[in-house]
Amino acid sequence: MTLRIEKLTKQYGDMTALSEISFEISDGTFAVVLGESGAGKSTLLRILNGLTQPTSGGVYLDGDEITNSRSDVGMVFQQHNLVEELSAYSNALTGTLNRTGFFRSLLNRQSVEDRELALEALETVGLLEEAGQKVNSMSGGQQQRVGIARALVQRPNLLLADEPVASLDPSSAETVMEYLEETAETRNLTTLASLHQVNIAREFGEQFIGLKDGDVIFDGPREELTTGVLEEIYGDIETDELREGTERTETNESRRKSNASIGTQP
Numbered sequence: 180m181t182l183r184i185e186k187l188t189k190q191y192g193d194m195t196a197l198s199e200i201s202f203e204i205s206d207g208t209f210a211v212v213l214g215e216s217g218a219g220k221s222t223l224l225r226i227l228n229g230l231t232q233p234t235s236g237g238v239y240l241d242g243d244e245i246t247n248s249r250s251d252v253g254m255v256f257q258q259h260n261l262v263e264e265l266s267a268y269s270n271a272l273t274g275t276l277n278r279t280g281f282f283r284s285l286l287n288r289q290s291v292e293d294r295e296l297a298l299e300a301l302e303t304v305g306l307l308e309e310a311g312q313k314v315n316s317m318s319g320g321q322q323q324r325v326g327i328a329r330a331l332v333q334r335p336n337l338l339l340a341d342e343p344v345a346s347l348d349p350s351s352a353e354t355v356m357e358y359l360e361e362t363a364e365t366r367n368l369t370t371l372a373s374l375h376q377v378n379i380a381r382e383f384g385e386q387f388i389g390l391k392d393g394d395v396i397f398d399g400p401r402e403e404l405t406t407g408v409l410e411e412i413y414g415d416i417e418t419d420e421l422r423e424g425t426e427r428t429e430t431n432e433s434r435r436k437s438n439a440s441i442g443t444q445p
């Protein structure tokens with residue numbers, strides 16, 4: 180589905196967190212929102228998820244305005260918000276809450292279809308074998324993949340991810356992002372993720388929205404996300420750090436490309 184954001188403004192008292200921002204993400208695109216701390220990324224995602232009401236402006240999914248929390252908008256949180264004592268499967272099943280209601284879910288009265296959906300979602304994130312394992316005995320990366328599975332069980336038309344890999348080590352972050360990318364690709368799911376790590380963002384994003392002080396200062400594809408643009412978005416962040424991120428990304432891209440070409444050989 181196409182996500183359109185039109186003149187969206189959010190004020191907290193005198194503080195303007197988002198100032199008449201507009202942009203569009205077309206069906207099936209993996210978009211990334213970048214910006215330094217306080218730029219307005221979480222506010223934007225919370226409005227898209229219906230958790231916060233905008234002061235003015237609108238959000239539209241294929242032309243329908245999103246006004247409240249919708250069951251077809253899935254969200255992956257930084258701290259995954261899972262029930263630690265429950266299994267990966269039970270946690271994935273809580274994604275049906277919006278559809279089945281709290282009590283049915285509490286009494287384990289989900290439909291066979293929802294149960295199958297939960298297993299299918301765990302398979303998508305490579306955790307089918309671990310379905311019965313308690314979440315508190317899993318690694319941070321595995322827990323985040325359960326969080327993705329739970330969002331998928333919602334049968335989302337829009338997938339949001341707020342700093343999904345911020346608390347993970349680089350290798351787990353890469354794995355989680357690969358699952359997220361593959362999930363979005365195979366289901367043609369419009370996705371918007373906020374990411375702190377520029378190198379990861381560049382590797383996985385197709386479209387980039389740069390926020391600064393509540394304004395969109397960049398909206399474009401990877402090729403246009405130059406070091407100059409990154410410096411504009413992040414202000415006085417060390418240029419070397421950004422360059423290093425870019426180089427690392429290029430290495431990863433080359434690796435992914437060569438893997439892809441290996442895959443196409445007879």
Ligand SMILES: Nc1ncnc2c1ncn2[C@@H]1O[C@H](COP(=O)(O)OP(=O)(O)OP(=O)(O)O)[C@@H](O)[C@H]1O
Pocket residue numbers: 191194195196214215216217218219220221222223
């Ligand atoms: N509930 C609130 N009440 C008042 N001000 C808020 C509230 N939530 C956010 N803000 C302010 O709005 C601005 C944008 O915050 P937001 O959390 O959206 O930024 P962010 O880009 O997600 O930052 P971070 O990366 O640190 O999470 C900040 O100046 C923040 O202090």
